[in-house]
Amino acid sequence: MKAVIELNEIKRDFLVGDEVVHALRGVSFTINEGEFVTIMGASGSGKSTLLNILGCLDTPSEGVYLLDGNPVKKMSNNERAVLRNRKIGFIFQNYNLLPKTTALENVELPLMYNPDVSASERKKRAMVALESVGLKDRMMHTSNQMSGGQMQRVAIARALVNDSAVILADEATGNLDSRTSYEILALLQDLHRKGRTIIFVTHNPDFYDYCDRNIILRDGKVVEDNRNKVIKDARETLKTLPEED
Amino acid sequence: MNIINLIKIAFKALTTNTMRAFLTMLGIIIGVASVITMLAIGQGSKKSIQSQISEMGSNMIMINPGADMRGGVRMDPSSMQTLKLDDYYDIRDEAMYVSFVSPNVSSNGQFIFGSNNYPGSINGVGPEYLDIRQLKVESGEIFSDEQIQTSAKVCVIGQTIVDNLFTNDEDPIGQVIRFNKIPFTVIGVLEAKGYNSMGMDQDEVVLAPYTTVMKRLLAITYLQGIYCSALTEDMTDQATEEITEILRTNHKLLDSDDDDFTVRSQQELSTMMSSTTDLMTILLACIAGISLVVGGIGIMNIMYVSVTERTREIGLRMSVGARSIDILSQFLIEAIIISVTGGIIGILIGVLATYLVKLIASWPVYIQTWSVILSFAVCTITGIFFGWYPARKAANLDPIDAIRYE
Incomplete structure (x- = not known):
């Protein structure tokens, strides 16, 4: 198994006033290609800080982070931007789609910042990504013409389009009702089955059983790292939920 | 980064918010149009003063x-x-x-x-x-x-x-x-x-x-x-x-x-004439300068507000791989598009207004090529100059803060 993410004794300190806050106090784990991992923890457990570091938005104060074999610590802002562009797909709680912009253009966005991708290839790949999240006939809809679930699907397509090594979902279902949440979860499970590596940050313990691995943080440390024997299928759960009108 | 993509991005950002783009442009349009009209009226009166004085036989x-x-x-x-x-x-x-x-x-x-x-x-x-x-x-x-x-x-x-x-x-x-x-x-x-x-x-x-x-x-x-x-x-x-x-x-x-x-x-007459026309030129240059600076500040104002308003968008762009230079270029290109488009519209309106003045008030007017080129160049330069600061601010945003900005 190829390791996509290797964390070794990651620490991250913030200076708030005169006081040093230790957000991460030595986090180590390895995530292999094709894993579907949840990272859970209460507020203040260091979840967001860890996610920022995993997403190359932030760098650790100490420790070694290898993303797809590349050490992240020794990099300029621009190099990290390029790494985000090629290796990481973000999914946010509030979708973060560009307003008044079509689904297709939103999905094309990461490729716009990649000079190696031509305009025609960009469009083709964006259409494939949108098809894979089931939005084939909504490509020309703008973000304000879509429901929350549809917008999150667009965001997922955007995270897929650059063939990223890892998809980072930050509370991806936090703004959605439970039925739509399970639909999104089912979509992520589909992607996982196709071999995608997904890290799902959430504080909802209901999603625990749908992934193959759970990492639980508390006070900036990993307190649990379990592999699930039995993985629930979100589609099955969907059938048990009451239909909405 | 591909410059064509950046231009596409900037253009898209402008067209999704046409009202904002238009309001930003308005400052430049009014600036350029008023400079051209002012200078045309000024040059016209200068010419008519000149011909009146030379009618007195100043040469x-x-x-x-x-x-x-x-x-x-x-x-x-x-x-x-x-x-x-x-x-x-x-x-x-x-x-x-x-x-x-x-x-x-x-x-x-x-x-x-x-x-x-x-x-x-x-x-x-x-x-x-x-x-x-x-x-x-x-x-x-x-x-x-x-x-x-x-x-x-x-x-x-x-x-x-x-x-x-x-x-x-x-x-x-x-x-x-x-x-x-x-x-x-x-x-x-x-x-x-x-x-x-x-x-x-x-x-x-x-x-x-x-x-x-x-x-x-x-x-x-x-x-x-x-x-x-x-x-x-x-x-x-x-x-x-x-x-x-x-x-x-x-x-x-x-x-x-x-x-x-x-x-x-007729030394006295020619001295009088050159001092009159010099004064006229200085006066016009002052008015023209003020109009253009006001137009430039208009660009800066709206661009600056727009950076704050679009913080989340900038954060998103950075998280999907836009480098600082890409963000900077996008905002600069937006400023350039606004100033150049505004400048062109301003020239058209300025020329039109000049002929209206000629038609309605029957004042002597005279549009000089250099005044058109000058006002266009100055407006583009002020637009870029005043667009630079907000663009710099946008490029220096921290993606972590920007993406979660409410």
């Missing part, structure tokens, strides 16, 4: 025989005989800075027509005298070269002479008036000019060929004066020097000799 140069000493007695300049017809021919043929030249001889006497008479002087001049003094023939015509060669007894008269001699509303053209017993046929009447600033009646004038006055009236071979006009007011000094050079050579004066003539120009 006129007068050459008189110089004061001479005869045995220690300074002689009256008008009795000097140093200016010859050859001097007139040489100035006419050789001086480059002189556009018109005319000899001048005059004789005093009484004009008689029928039972009316009027005192005055007859001026012997060449046809270019009209251009030098800004006179126009209202009816009839000025004497021809042939009439000059043959010393024809013809004259062109001013309005005051017409009023005093032709009291029965006769047509003066073709009538014969007598001056000191010599009959002159009236071949033209000058347009009325009124009094000049010195209180002299400019219509009390009778013009005849200089040959006629020299041979038939005065029996002299010298000139009492020569009138010239420089090509433009600015060239008066060069023309004066040139004339002095020609006359000194003609009169075979040694370096140690004083001039035996005097060359005078």
Whole structure:
């Protein structure tokens, strides 16, 4: 198994006033290609800080982070931007789609910042990504013409389009009702089955059983790292939920 | 980063918020349009002031025989005989800075027509005298070269002479008036000019060929004066020097000799004119500068607000791989598109407004190419200059803070 993410004794300190806050106090784990991992923890457990570091938005104060074999610590802002562009797909709680912009253009966005991708290839790949999240006939809809679930699907397509090594979902279902949440979860499970590596940050313990691995943080440390024997299928759960009108 | 993609991104960002883009542009549009209109009105009035002043003869140069000493007695300049017809021919043929030249001889006497008479002087001049003094023939015509060669007894008269001699509303053209017993046929009447600033009646004038006055009236071979006009007011000094050079050579004066003539120009008028037009230019430049700076601040204001408003968008772009330079370029390109488009629209509106002013208020207007180019260039530069700061601010945002900005 190829390791996509290797964390070794990651620490991250913030200076708030005169006081040093230790957000991460030595986090180590390895995530292999094709894993579907949840990272859970209460507020203040260091979840967001860890996610920022995993997403190359932030760098650790100490420790070694290898993303797809590349050490992240020794990099300029621009190099990290390029790494985000090629290796990481973000999914946010509030979708973060560009307003008044079509689904297709939103999905094309990461490729716009990649000079190696031509305009025609960009469009083709964006259409494939949108098809894979089931939005084939909504490509020309703008973000304000879509429901929350549809917008999150667009965001997922955007995270897929650059063939990223890892998809980072930050509370991806936090703004959605439970039925739509399970639909999104089912979509992520589909992607996982196709071999995608997904890290799902959430504080909802209901999603625990749908992934193959759970990492639980508390006070900036990993307190649990379990592999699930039995993985629930979100589609099955969907059938048990009451239909909405 | 692909520049074409960046332009696409910037263009897309502008078209998704057309109202904001338009409002930003408005500052530049008004700036450029007002600068062009102002300058056109300014240049128009400058031109009309210029032509009014030059109508007063600001480029006129007068050459008189110089004061001479005869045995220690300074002689009256008008009795000097140093200016010859050859001097007139040489100035006419050789001086480059002189556009018109005319000899001048005059004789005093009484004009008689029928039972009316009027005192005055007859001026012997060449046809270019009209251009030098800004006179126009209202009816009839000025004497021809042939009439000059043959010393024809013809004259062109001013309005005051017409009023005093032709009291029965006769047509003066073709009538014969007598001056000191010599009959002159009236071949033209000058347009009325009124009094000049010195209180002299400019219509009390009778013009005849200089040959006629020299041979038939005065029996002299010298000139009492020569009138010239420089090509433009600015060239008066060069023309004066040139004339002095020609006359000194003609009169075979040694370096140690004083001039035996005097060359005078309307220095006062040209100084007044240049100070008036300079003041006008400075005033217009100030107004133009203020308009453009206001337009530039408009761009900065809206761009700055737009950076705050679009913080999340910037954060998202950074998280999907936009580098600082990409964000900076996007905002700069947006500023450039806004300023250039605004500039072009501004030029169109400015030109239109100028013609409206001309049409409705019938003010003199004059659009100069440099004023269009200048205002366009300045607006683009201010747009980019004032777009730089907000763009810099956007590029320096921390993606972590930006993406979660509420």
